[in-house]
Amino acid sequence: MPVVKVQPATLRKLNERRVLNCLRVNKTLSRADIQRELNTTMPTVSRIVDTLIAQGWVRETGYGDSAMGRPPVMLEINPTSPVAVGVEVGREAVRVVIVTLVAEVLHRTQWPVVAIDSAESLVTAVAEFIEACNVPLDHVLGVGIGAPGARDPHPELPKRLMDDETHHHWQRDRVEQLVMERLHLPAWIDNDANAAVLGELWFGSQCQQRNIVFVYADAGVGAGIAVDGTVYSGENNSAGEFAHTIVDMSSEEICECGRRGCLGSVAHTTAIRAAVSRVRPDEPVDLGVVVQRAKAGTEPEAAIISRALDFLAVGVINLIQVLDPGVVVLGGTTFLVDSFLVDEMILRLNGLMQPRHVAVIAPAFGHEAVAVGAATLVLRTVYDHTQVIDASP
Numbered sequence: 001m002p003v004v005k006v007q008p009a010t011l012r013k014l015n016e017r018r019v020l021n022c023l024r025v026n027k028t029l030s031r032a033d034i035q036r037e038l039n040t041t042m043p044t045v046s047r048i049v050d051t052l053i054a055q056g057w058v059r060e061t062g063y064g065d066s067a068m069g070r071p072p073v074m075l076e077i078n079p080t081s082p083v084a085v086g087v088e089v090g091r092e093a094v095r096v097v098i099v100t101l102v103a104e105v106l107h108r109t110q111w112p113v114v115a116i117d118s119a120e121s122l123v124t125a126v127a128e129f130i131e132a133c134n135v136p137l138d139h140v141l142g143v144g145i146g147a148p149g150a151r152d153p154h155p156e157l158p159k160r161l162m163d164d165e166t167h168h169h170w171q172r173d174r175v176e177q178l179v180m181e182r183l184h185l186p187a188w189i190d191n192d193a194n195a196a197v198l199g200e201l202w203f204g205s206q207c208q209q210r211n212i213v214f215v216y217a218d219a220g221v222g223a224g225i226a227v228d229g230t231v232y233s234g235e236n237n238s239a240g241e242f243a244h245t246i247v248d249m250s251s252e253e254i255c256e257c258g259r260r261g262c263l264g265s266v267a268h269t270t271a272i273r274a275a276v277s278r279v280r281p282d283e284p285v286d287l288g289v290v291v292q293r294a295k296a297g298t299e300p301e302a303a304i305i306s307r308a309l310d311f312l313a314v315g316v317i318n319l320i321q322v323l324d325p326g327v328v329v330l331g332g333t334t335f336l337v338d339s340f341l342v343d344e345m346i347l348r349l350n351g352l353m354q355p356r357h358v359a360v361i362a363p364a365f366g367h368e369a370v371a372v373g374a375a376t377l378v379l380r381t382v383y384d385h386t387q388v389i390d391a392s393p
């Protein structure tokens with residue numbers, strides 16, 4: 001094994017991240033708790049904690065319980081420390097959140113996606129929102145963006161932020177460049193479902209869980225997959241392309257990929273709307289009304305919703321069978337529009353599932369799962385002590 005010489009500054013930053021990460025996971029800890037968690041010496045912990053308090057990242061919250069002797073001073077992440085911006089560029093809406101270091105949403109807004117027609121207008125709108133919230137830019141760590149189809153990792157290839165709708169042609173590189181030029185902030189861009197599972201992994205209600213599947217069924221459908229605490233993106237950066245898993249070879253629907261029976265040809269809100277409007281061409285399609293009619297057993301809505309849920313259930317069961325997650329999160333408008341859809345989905349899953357322990361839950365951040373997940377792309381730079389980091393001051 002080659003001996004790697006670690007610079008003291010690198011080691012210091014690494015240890016600061018370990019302490020911050022320890023507080024992220026455990027919420028409040030004493031210095032002695034941190035020393036035990038990190039298996040290091042008390043002088044080291046005290047030195048790091050003092051630095052983090054002086055820098056405003058950590059604060060003392062009062063005294064904890066003590067069986068004997070002096071009660072310990074408890075510590076937590078300082079909620080007034082720097083913030084992160086998260087943006088979901090969805091197929092129908094753009095959502096923006098500004099969150100604390102522990103992913104609490106301080107400010108939120110959303111715009112219809114038709115109001116945003118270029119990289120310039122996106123970055124301008126985000127900049128104006130940050131200003132309207134009176135958040136100074138030097139208090140912002142960076143901007144994270146989650147979007148459908150933003151998986152392409154190869155910088156030499158043209159990257160479109162959106163990969164399928166004709167009216168979206170934002171260059172991914174251009175967005176990163178504009179965020180740097182206009183806001184002087186770094187930007188991170190990832191696929192929407194990957195961002196959602198990252199947010200759930202780091203800040204969700206089950207954040208001790210390391211194996212999570214986030215099913216994001218919205219105007220498109222995808223899955224974010226976390227394996228052993230890390231988002232799994234696959235050899236071609238296309239892991240979790242859930243929409244094109246084939247769940248019914250005898251299906252009549254031809255998917256946009258040219259194959260028959262893909263889950264995505266039936267099971268997202270775009271497909272549901274299209275199926276309803278084929279039968280009711282003169283009515284504008286309101287998803288809430290569609291679900292109400294399905295609940296009442298009115299056709300064709302009942303059959304369309306039932307089929308969408310059947311496809312999704314088969315897809316989710318296949319994911320569970322292959323990946324063995326501890327948690328499956330049902331996120332996106334398809335599930336959030338009405339709890340009836342989640343209940344029906346769980347009935348189908350229970351009917352198909354082999355005995356095993358897997359929790360099926362709602363997303364911790366509801367409709368903001370992708371936006372908060374996008375902010376987590378920024379926040380993880382504060383906590384992630386598993387990667388080599390820049391030692392420069």
Ligand SMILES: [Zn+2]
Nearest residue numbers: 244255257262
């Ligand atoms: Zn397909």
